[in-house]
Amino acid sequence: DAGVIQSPRHEVTEMGQEVTLRCKPISGHDYLFWYRQTMMRGLELLIYFNNNVPIDDSGMPEDRFSAKMPNASFSNLKIQPSEPRDSAVYFCASSLAPQFSYNEQFFGPGTRLTVL
Amino acid sequence: AQSVTQLGSHVSVSEGALVLLRCNYSSSVPPYLFWYVQYPNQGLQLLLKYTSAATLVKGINGFEAEFKKSETSFHLTKPSAHMSDAAEYFCAVSDGNNFNKFYFGSGTKLNVKP
Numbered sequence: 525d526a527g528v529i530q531s532p533r534h535e536v537t538e539m540g541q542e543v544t545l546r547c548k549p550i551s552g553h554d555y556l557f558w559y560r561q562t563m564m565r566g567l568e569l570l571i572y573f574n575n576n577v578p579i580d581d582s583g584m585p586e587d588r589f590s591a592k593m594p595n596a597s598f599s600n601l602k603i604q605p606s607e608p609r610d611s612a613v614y615f616c617a618s619s620l621a622p623q624f625s626y627n628e629q630f631f632g633p634g635t636r637l638t639v640l
Numbered sequence: 641a642q643s644v645t646q647l648g649s650h651v652s653v654s655e656g657a658l659v660l661l662r663c664n665y666s667s668s669v670p671p672y673l674f675w676y677v678q679y680p681n682q683g684l685q686l687l688l689k690y691t692s693a694a695t696l697v698k699g700i701n702g703f704e705a706e707f708k709k710s711e712t713s714f715h716l717t718k719p720s721a722h723m724s725d726a727a728e729y730f731c732a733v734s735d736g737n738n739f740n741k742f743y744f745g746s747g748t749k750l751n752v753k754p
Contacts, residue, residue, distance in 0.1 A: 528683070555740055567730065567744040578742065615683055619740070627672060627739045631683035 526550075528632035530616050536638045542604040545635045547616030548597055557629060558591055558601050560616040567615075573599065589592070606639045641732050642667045647747035654753045659703075659718040661748045663731030666712060672734040673714045674742070675705055679727045688715060701725070722753070726752045 525526040537543055549556045557572040571581040576593045584591070588607070593599040603610055613636050617629040647662040665671060672691050676684040688699025695707045701724075705716045714731060728749045735741040 555727060556738075557742075566746045569741060574740070580738075587731060617684075627734055627742075628674070628686055629742065631676075631685070633681075633683045 528616055528618055528630055530614075530632035530635050532635060533633060534636045534638075536640065537606055538640050539607055541639075542602065543606045543610075543636070543637060543639075545601040545616075546615050547599045547601075547632060549599070549616070550630055551597070551617030552620070553618035553630070555619045555629075556593060556599050556622045557617040557619075558599070559617065559631075560614045560633070561615060567596075570601070580582045603637075606637075608639045611637055613637050642671065642735050642743045644731050644733050644743050644745035646729075646731055646748050648748055649746065650749045650751065652751040652753060653721045655672040655723055656720050659716070659721045659725065659750065661716040661729050661731075661750065663705075663714045663716065663745060664712055665714060665731070665733045667733055672739060673705075673707060674734075675699065675703070675714075675716050676730045676732060676744075677727050678730065678747075684730060686714070721750075721752045723752050723754065726750055 531546045555574050558570040561567045561569050570583045571591045573593045591601045613634045615634045616632045619629045643666045645664045674689045675687040677687050687703050688697045690697050690707045693745045698704045703718045705714050709713050729745045730747050731745040732742045
């Protein structure tokens, strides 16, 4: 398996622009997670999906952030409009249902976002 | 709510020396506990996990961790450090009420000196 795939790996944009980050989970995984990693706040869970349905979005920082999972093999995270404080590394992770995996999450390589 | 504390944001050891990375957690219910490793510019990779079976858990690359309920600790050790172990290590605990929700520690950067 190719693992969790994220694109782009690096994104540089200007304040006010829309940013879209993409994720392809491991085939067969029921859960998909979006995390943000910053020096100040470490790794934070933003939102997660089960069978394409958002379950917990309490970590989404504000209305500028939105995430969708239109099918089992794709999810995107959008920031509109972007701000410099959104600069971070965004990780996508996926996992099997808990009874099969004790919730081991498999992480993608991340997207490093820089908002100027 | 669950939380994880990793003591020491930076740890430096000599090659061949013992590695000890500390992790303490708070959880109101028996947790699942994990150690992940992150190499530069890469995602997190699972090292090992505790899921209420054996309290001493062995992982990849010679790492192991011991779950001590009385101390609410899950420290990561390796008897002999290798240069390739230099990376950042994260301890994580899953929410006992929602095992899908992970709480990560702030991470410990391990430096291995030749």
